[in-house]
Each structure stands twice: as structure tokens, then as C-alpha cells.
Amino acid sequence: MIGNYITPLNKDVERKHVRYPNRYGMVVAGDLYTAKNLDKSKKYPAIIVGAPYGGVKEQGPCVYANELSQRGYVVLCFDQSFMGDSSGEPRHVSSPDIFVENFSAGVDFLGLLDFVDREKIGVIGICGSGGFALSAAQVDTRIKAVVTASMYDMSVASRLGMDESTIQKTKENLSNQRWIDAENGYPEYIPSFPEQPIDEVPKDLKEPDAEWFRFYALRRGHHPAARGGFTTTSNMAMMNFRLLDYIHEISPRPILFIVGDRAHSRFFSEEAYAKAKMPKQLYVVKDAEHIDLYDRVDRIPFDKITKFFGDSIL
Numbered sequence: 001m002i003g004n005y006i007t008p009l010n011k012d013v014e015r016k017h018v019r020y021p022n023r024y025g026m027v028v029a030g031d032l033y034t035a036k037n038l039d040k041s042k043k044y045p046a047i048i049v050g051a052p053y054g055g056v057k058e059q060g061p062c063v064y065a066n067e068l069s070q071r072g073y074v075v076l077c078f079d080q081s082f083m084g085d086s087s088g089e090p091r092h093v094s095s096p097d098i099f100v101e102n103f104s105a106g107v108d109f110l111g112l113l114d115f116v117d118r119e120k121i122g123v124i125g126i127c128g129s130g131g132f133a134l135s136a137a138q139v140d141t142r143i144k145a146v147v148t149a150s151m152y153d154m155s156v157a158s159r160l161g162m163d164e165s166t167i168q169k170t171k172e173n174l175s176n177q178r179w180i181d182a183e184n185g186y187p188e189y190i191p192s193f194p195e196q197p198i199d200e201v202p203k204d205l206k207e208p209d210a211e212w213f214r215f216y217a218l219r220r221g222h223h224p225a226a227r228g229g230f231t232t233t234s235n236m237a238m239m240n241f242r243l244l245d246y247i248h249e250i251s252p253r254p255i256l257f258i259v260g261d262r263a264h265s266r267f268f269s270e271e272a273y274a275k276a277k278m279p280k281q282l283y284v285v286k287d288a289e290h291i292d293l294y295d296r297v298d299r300i301p302f303d304k305i306t307k308f309f310g311d312s313i314l
Contacts, residue, residue: 007295013035014033014034016031017030020106022098026088030079030106031078032074033068040114047073047075048076049065050103050133052126055127055216056079068302074115092234094234096135096241103133104142107121123147125147126148126294130151139246143253144313145253146256152268158235171239174235177232190229190232192229194217201214208264212228258293260293260299285300
């Protein structure tokens with residue numbers, strides 16, 4: 001890890017820390033990537049990259065930005081509110097509405113830069129950000145094209161595998177946790193990953209928990225601000241939200257779903273693809289599990305992504 005970034009910055013790329021507000025007045029912290037030789041008297045297409053659910057800009061997003069900025073794009077990575085360097089208290093709160101909004105806030109920021117063509121802005125959502133990016137594009141027509149990588153729909157995931165009685169019991173437990181949080185004066189937060197990176201995944205962990213550890217807990221992807229999970233009662237908001245009910249309304253703007261052939265999350269992309277209207281593509285990466293599309297530059301299809309955005313927003 002290089003200065004808490006999981007990949008070194010390419011010698012031909014410049015990274016600048018930026019801060020800007022969302023519509024709630026919360027400060028979003030981001031990194032702006034450009035080619036070092038960028039002529040800022042001209043206008044360029046731009047891409048916003050959202051981190052996996054619970055991740056930060058120094059993880060998967062920096063891998064995408066490092067590559068795509070070399071290919072002529074201005075790239076913005078950001079920390080979701082309550083996470084990383086962005087504002088929001090208490091920390092580690094999850095809010096589907098705010099997490100969707102922060103993609104539009106990124107469009108606001110980029111569109112005010114003199115060297116960005118505001119008619120040529122696309123988004124990439126990794127893991128949980130795939131659902132948030134699509135949800136933002138459902139209503140924000142300034143987003144001209146969407147790419148998802150190992151997409152998770154967290155509103156579906158919050159109820160996954162539960163029957164009616166289990167859902168009711170979960171709601172009761174979360175509701176009771178609110179009493180405890182109110183009495184304590186702060187919400188419960190139980191991190192999933194160790195404070196310091198470990199050398200190997202515990203042998204008793206089952207999939208997909210072992211997979212999360214292969215990225216977040218090892219030196220490969222560990223970051224002290226991304227220890228997994230959110231405040232316990234955050235799941236109430238996610239259970240009460242439907243991220244992709246209007247995915248068909250993104251059309252005629254295009255969507256590219258990228259998924260690994262061995263990804264445990266593959267069905268999320270396939271189901272979203274089925275509900276979306278044309279133009280849409282589903283691209284399956286050979287020999288790739290879910291987390292491989294976070295950082296494996298030998299697996300992430302950057303040529304495919306470049307062509308997609310080239311056909312869509314250039």
C-alpha cells in the first residue's frame with residue numbers, strides 16, 4: 001500500500017484532493033485525477049467512480065482512476081458521506097438517499113470545472129456503488145452513461161434470504177437497537193475487519209465472508225477507514241428503500257454491467273440487466289470473483305470500459 005492508496009500513482013497522472021458540497025450541505029471529499037500533460041484550455045469527458053459499499057476512494061476507485069485518467073478522462077473518486085475524509089456524524093452511517101445524492105454532487109462539481117465538458121459525464125459504480133450509481137442515473141439525466149463492476153443492489157441485499165417472519169424479527173431487533181442507541185447517545189457500530197492488516201484469512205471463515213477478508217483484511221486492500229459494515233440501525237433505511245425500481249428510465253442512456261464469471265454477486269447484475277432497457281450490455285470477465293473487479297488490473301476490462309464510454313459520451 002502506497003500512502004494508504006492500494007496502488008501507486010502512475011508517473012503520468014496527477015492527483016489532487018478536492019472538497020465540495022452535496023445538496024444537504026455536507027462536504028464530500030474526493031480525489032481528482034488528470035493526465036499531467038492535460039491542456040486545461042480544452043474541455044474533456046469526465047467519469048465519477050464510486051467505492052464498494054463501506055469502501056473508500058483510496059481502494060478500488062483509485063485503481064480505476066489511475067488507469068482511465070491516462071486514457072483522456074478527468075476522473076473523480078470520492079468518499080461517501082459519513083465515510084473516509086467526507087463529513088457526516090456519526091461516522092459509518094449508511095443512507096441510501098445520501099449515497100445516491102453524492103453521485104449527483106460529483107456531477108455538480110465536475111460540471112463547474114472549466115476543463116470538463118458537462119455534456120460528457122459518466123459514472124462507474126463498484127459493488128454497492130453500482131446500485132447507487134444506477135439509482136442516481138434514474139433521475140439525473142446529466143449522467144450520460146453508467147458502468148457497474150461487481151454490482152450489489154444493497155436495498156435487495158438488506159432482505160436477501162429472509163422470509164416474512166425473519167424480516168419481521170429483523171425489524172424488531174433493529175427497532176430495539178434504536179432504544180439502546182438513544183439511551184447510549186451514540187449508534188452501535190461493529191467493524192468487520194481488523195484495525196491492522198493481517199497476513200492470511202482465518203481458516204474457519206466461510207464464503208463470501210472469506211472473500212471480503214481476502215480484500216479488506218489483507219494488505220491487498222486494507223484501509224484503516226474502511227473496516228467494514230455500518231452502524232447497526234443503518235440497515236433500517238436500506239430495508240425501506242428501493243434503489244432500482246426505475247432502472248428502465250435510464251434508457252436511452254447506455255449501461256454496461258461488468259461481472260466476474262465466479263462472482264457470488266453475479267445475479268445482482270443479471271437481474272438488473274434484465275430489468276433495464278436498451279442500450280445495455282452484460283460483460284462477463286473470465287476467471288474472476290467479485291473482488292477481482294476492485295483491483296485486479298489483469299481482470300478489469302479497461303479496454304472495454306474505454307470503448308463503452310468512447311461510444312457513449314464522446
